[in-house]
Amino acid sequence: MSLAIGETASGAAPAEGAPLLELRGIKKYFPITAGVIRRRVGEVRAVDDVSFTLRRGETLGVVGESGCGKSTMGRVIMRIADPTDGRLILDGRDITQLRGGALRGLRRKFQMVFQDPYASLNPRMSVGSIVGEPMIVNASAPRREVPDRVAALLETVGLDANARLRYPHEFSGGQRQRIAIARALSLRPQLIVADEAVSALDVSIQAQILNLLADLRKEFGLSYVFISHNLAVVKHVSDRVAVMYLGRIVELAPKSLLYRTPLHPYTEALLSAAPEPKRHVSRERILLSGDVPSPAKPPSGCPFHTRCPKVMDVCREERPLLQEREPGQFVACHLY
Amino acid sequence: MGGALLEVRDLKTYFVSKQSTVKAVDGVDFSVSQGRVLCIVGESGSGKSVTSLSLMRLVQGPQGRIVSGEVLLEGRDLLRMSERQMSDVRGNEIGMIFQEPMSALNPVMKIGDQIGEVLVRHRHISRREAREKAVELLRNVGLARADEMVHEYPHQLSGGMRQRAMIAMAMACQPKLLLADEPTTALDVTIQAQVLDLMRALQKETGTAIILVTHDLGVVAEMADDVVVMYAGQIVESGPADEIFDRPLHPYTRALMDSIPVIEEERERLRAIPGTVPSAAHFPEGCRFADRCSLVEGRCRERLPELRELGPGHSVRCHLA
Numbered sequence: 001m002s003l004a005i006g007e008t009a010s011g012a013a014p015a016e017g018a019p020l021l022e023l024r025g026i027k028k029y030f031p032i033t034a035g036v037i038r039r040r041v042g043e044v045r046a047v048d049d050v051s052f053t054l055r056r057g058e059t060l061g062v063v064g065e066s067g068c069g070k071s072t073m074g075r076v077i078m079r080i081a082d083p084t085d086g087r088l089i090l091d092g093r094d095i096t097q098l099r100g101g102a103l104r105g106l107r108r109k110f111q112m113v114f115q116d117p118y119a120s121l122n123p124r125m126s127v128g129s130i131v132g133e134p135m136i137v138n139a140s141a142p143r144r145e146v147p148d149r150v151a152a153l154l155e156t157v158g159l160d161a162n163a164r165l166r167y168p169h170e171f172s173g174g175q176r177q178r179i180a181i182a183r184a185l186s187l188r189p190q191l192i193v194a195d196e197a198v199s200a201l202d203v204s205i206q207a208q209i210l211n212l213l214a215d216l217r218k219e220f221g222l223s224y225v226f227i228s229h230n231l232a233v234v235k236h237v238s239d240r241v242a243v244m245y246l247g248r249i250v251e252l253a254p255k256s257l258l259y260r261t262p263l264h265p266y267t268e269a270l271l272s273a274a275p276e277p278k279r280h281v282s283r284e285r286i287l288l289s290g291d292v293p294s295p296a297k298p299p300s301g302c303p304f305h306t307r308c309p310k311v312m313d314v315c316r317e318e319r320p321l322l323q324e325r326e327p328g329q330f331v332a333c334h335l336y
Numbered sequence: 337m338g339g340a341l342l343e344v345r346d347l348k349t350y351f352v353s354k355q356s357t358v359k360a361v362d363g364v365d366f367s368v369s370q371g372r373v374l375c376i377v378g379e380s381g382s383g384k385s386v387t388s389l390s391l392m393r394l395v396q397g398p399q400g401r402i403v404s405g406e407v408l409l410e411g412r413d414l415l416r417m418s419e420r421q422m423s424d425v426r427g428n429e430i431g432m433i434f435q436e437p438m439s440a441l442n443p444v445m446k447i448g449d450q451i452g453e454v455l456v457r458h459r460h461i462s463r464r465e466a467r468e469k470a471v472e473l474l475r476n477v478g479l480a481r482a483d484e485m486v487h488e489y490p491h492q493l494s495g496g497m498r499q500r501a502m503i504a505m506a507m508a509c510q511p512k513l514l515l516a517d518e519p520t521t522a523l524d525v526t527i528q529a530q531v532l533d534l535m536r537a538l539q540k541e542t543g544t545a546i547i548l549v550t551h552d553l554g555v556v557a558e559m560a561d562d563v564v565v566m567y568a569g570q571i572v573e574s575g576p577a578d579e580i581f582d583r584p585l586h587p588y589t590r591a592l593m594d595s596i597p598v599i600e601e602e603r604e605r606l607r608a609i610p611g612t613v614p615s616a617a618h619f620p621e622g623c624r625f626a627d628r629c630s631l632v633e634g635r636c637r638e639r640l641p642e643l644r645e646l647g648p649g650h651s652v653r654c655h656l657a
Contacts, residue, residue, distance in 0.1 A: 065524035172612045202379035202551070204628075207595035207608035214605070229524065236597035236606070259599060273529035275554030276599060279581040287533060288526045291494045 019089075020223050021054040021077065021110075021191060026086035028072050032296060044296045046072040048247035049086070051322070054191070059217065059224040061238030061255070063231055063270070067292055069247040070227045074195045077225060078112050079103060091190070108138055108187035115196035117176030121168040127154070127179055128164030134186045153182040156219075158212060174205035178212065185216065193225045198233060210237060231274045235259055243267045246295055246303035249322055253329035263331040266304050302334065310335060340367035340408075341545050342391075342513055347405035349383075349390045356617040360386040362569035364405075365643075368513065368562075373539065373546045375556040375577070378566035379592075381613045387566070388517045388549045392432060393422055409513070428458040431506030431544075435518035437498035441490040447474075447501050448486025454508045473504040477534055496527035500534065507538060514539075517549045532558060553596060557581060562649075565589050568614055568624035571643055575650030585652040588625045623655070631656055 028047040031040050047069040054060050064070045075081040077088065079095065088096045095106060114120040121130055132150045135141045141149055151161035157178040168176055177197065184192055194213070198206040210233065216222055228234050234241055235255050242252045243266065251264040262268045269286040276283075288307045293299055299306050305315040314334050322332040349361040361383045368374045378384040389395050390402050393414065407414040414425060426432070434440040442450055451473055452466030461469070467486060474482035477500040490498055499519060506514055516535070520528040532555065539546055548559055556563055560577040565586065573586040584590045594607040611628045614620060620627065622637040629636065635655050643653040 065526065174612065202613075203553075203596050204379060204592060204609035205612070207606035208610070210597070210606055211608055231525070232597040232599045235599055236603065269526060271599070273525045274599060275525075275528070275532070275552065275558045277553035277557050277581075277593060277596060278598065278600065279557055279578055281600065285529065285533075287529060291496055291527070292524075 018056050019053045020056045020058075020091060021225075022052075022087075022089040023073075023077070024051050024087040024089070026050045026073070026076055026088065027084045028069070028076050028081055029084045042296055044294075045247050045298055046295060047076060047083075048298070050244075050247075050249055051086075052242060052249065052252060054223055054225060056190070057217075057221055057223055058240065059226055059238045061234035061241040062225060062227045062244060063229065063234045063241060064244035065229060065270075065292060067246075067295060068244040069295070070244050071195055073244070074112070074193045074225060074227050077193055078110065079107075080112075104138075108134070108140060109189055110191040110193065111184035111187065111189040113177070113180050113184050113192060113194045113197045115199055117173055117180050117200070118168075120180055121176060123168050125167075126164065127166055127168065127171075130168070130179060131164065131182045131186055134183060138187060140187055149186070150182075153186055154179075156185070156216070157182045158208075172205075173201055174208055177201065177209055181209075181212065181216070185220070188220065189222070191223045191225070193227070195227045196229070197226075199228060199230065206233070213237065231271060232276075243270065246292065246298055248303060248332065249330075250304065250333070251329075251331045252322065253326075253331075257326065257329045261326075261329075263325060263329060263336060264304075264333050265308050265310050265335070269309075302332070339369050341370045341410060342547075343367040343406070343408040344387075344391065345406040345408070347387065347390055347407065348403045349386050349395055350401055350403050351399045352401060353399055358616045359569050359619065360400075360616055361390060362619075364566075364569075364571055366564050366571065366574060368545045368547055370512070370545050371539070371543045372561045373548060373559050374562045374564065375560035376547065376549045376564045376566060377551065377553060377556050379551055379613065381568070381616060382566040383569040383616075384549045384551075384566050385517055388515055388547065391515060391547075392426055392430065424458070427454050427506075427511075428509045429511055430513045430515055431509070431511035433499070433502050433506050433514065433516040433519045435521050437495065437502045437522075438490060440502060441498065443490055445489070446486065447488055447490065447493070451486075451501070451505045451508055454505055458509050469508070470504075473508055474501065476507075477501070477504045477538075478530075479504075495523055496530060499523060499527075499531050503531070503534065503538070507542070507544070510542060511544060514544050514546045515549075516546060518551070519548070520555065521550070521552070528555075535559070553593065565592075568619060569616060570624065570653065571651075572625065572653045573651065574643075575647070579647065579650045583647075583650075585646065585650070585657045586625075586654050587629045587631050587656075591628075591630075623653075 029043040029045050032042040034041045062070045076083050128150050131153055132146045135146050150164050154161050154163050159178050198209050226237050238255050241255050241258045242249045245266050251267045269288050272286045290307055301317045302315040302320050305311050320332045320334045322330050324330050325336040344366050347361055347364045351358040376384045391407050448467050448470045451470040455461055455466040455469055470486050471482045479500055520531050563577050563580040564571050565573040567588050573589045591609045609628050622639055623641055626632050626636040641653050641655045643651050645651045
């Protein structure tokens with residue numbers, strides 16, 4: 001079943017804007033155990049009731065600080081981690097319970113690019129095998145065509161076709177990330193989950209990869225879930241942005257709204273804290289006190305109330321729901 | 337510059353093995369005056385971290401060697417001091433903060449004792465006095481639970497608290513110079529904002545000079561009075577921060593600024609710098625940025641440009657500037 005290729009190439013796919021991926025109330029809790037019998041004494045709520053829809057051809061940026069659950073969410077989308085609760089719908093099909101061969105068959109539709117291109121590529125495999133392996137495993141291309149396709153993919157991501165004969169250690173960080181992207185593209189996916197895909201790279205190389213991702217999006221009609229801690233990078237690549245805090249989405253909006261008129265106090269603080277490479281910008285800096293609370297003991301009510309400069313009584317008791325407060329702009333905050 | 341607190345002249349640090357000589361720092365000159373913040377900015381392999389380690393004579397031997405240069409702290413050359421004299425400088429006249437507070441702190445020593453140790457060593461006060469002073473120092477860096485924290489171990493603190501404790505330790509002896517190597521790189525942005533704010537406040541209060549090594553131009557814009565831009569072991573541009581940001585002259589500095597996404601601006605496409613940094617074992621003959629430079633000319637590949645002063649305090653290493 002190689003519908004994926006036909007769909008995107010022929011334009012027979014549903015109109016742009018149709019949902020490609022939907023998360024409904026996704027939760028991922030990790031148990032905390034103690035003692036020899038591994039008694040369950042608590043749980044880490046890494047992702048706690050996250051819902052959103054990704055439209056076809058859209059890039060959704062996910063920002064947040066360490067421990068906010070953004071990477072776990074990416075792993076749940078990829079079905080590397082099983083959700084504790086909630087539903088995951090890809091292309092109209094519920095894939096939450098899919099296992100084994102059926103899941104593997106569907107994996108060609110969604111692929112992941114990881115942060116560390118030194119750890120994510122097998123050092124003993126040639127670049128040609130790394131990029132060609134998914135096509136052989138999934139029998140998505142006749143074996144004799146694989147070398148040609150690999151060469152074409154390598155050129156697509158800006159590498160020399162001869163790179164297929166070499167090994168990962170012969171390449172720099174940026175080039176390795178290109179190899180990882182070529183591998184992710186080899187099955188013509190519709191969705192790529194990129195988890196801190198440019199964070200380990202120097203800025204001059206980071207720009208090369210960001211431009212490449214933009215080109216590939218146009219060329220292949222890709223959708224991205226782009227996970228990063230870097231607010232400027234997320235703004236650059238995304239159509240819409242979700243801000244996560246302690247396992248929850250606190251604000252979700254088109255980037256123009258989110259960066260110009262953030263509604264959630266956490267979004268405001270995050271934006272004001274990001275250092276900009278410009279002099280003479282006088283910005284009001286909102287300094288948050290303290291650290292992010294442990295997701296094993298999340299605060300009652302709003303998860304941000306312990307650090308929020310605008311905290312009210314109701315915030316300590318009642319958890320605010322993510323609701324649309326401005327057209328397209330969703331926020332989980334009692335202020336609105 | 338007359339009133340320089342620290343002056344570095346022609347510093348060269350090489351890593352020598354049988355196969356090759358890696359010129360990590362290859363002829364670096366700069367100076368810092370009292371009360372100023374100097375940022376050294378560069379990408380991986382630019383030599384910025386080896387420069388800061390060289391200042392403290394902490395380069396790993398036997399391969400790593402400072403092959404030439406002078407590091408003058410108020411006129412005294414640190415590179416010519418005995419190891420014993422040098423250890424009177426470290427932590428006393430020059431305080432240090434590193435990127436990873438978890439690996440820089442001793443994991444089996446209580447926070448209070450670690451800070452106290454610096455004072456006992458350099459200020460010759462009793463352990464008890466030192467512990468009391470440690471509480472005070474932790475309070476100064478905004479740690480409210482200071483009196484409990486002195487009895488805790490590093491793993492019990494969060495990343496941001498650990499970095500504050502490191503700063504408290506570095507500031508314990510009221511150093512003339514604080515050397516901070518990527519002090520906020522491992523921290524989240526909201527915590528980074530807290531730590532930068534703290535460093536600025538301490539600097540105003542005590543008049544300490546700061547050398548801040550970073551890859552992040554955002555941090556530079558925020559903190560720097562003066563900037564040194566490094567590329568492939570050398571300084572390619574240096575000058576007052578406003579000059580560097582408003583009138584960058586070296587093609588590398590300009591490319592670096594154009595290559596990053598900026599929140600305040602809409603950039604359709606980023607201007608990536610093609611290629612990669614040349615290997616420090618085989619630098620090209622001419623300008624080390626030539627292969628990646630959009631303005632490259634014939635002479636760039638023939639002759640290494642000198643670092644020339646083109647404006648007040650603003651120097652550039654480029655044939656075209």
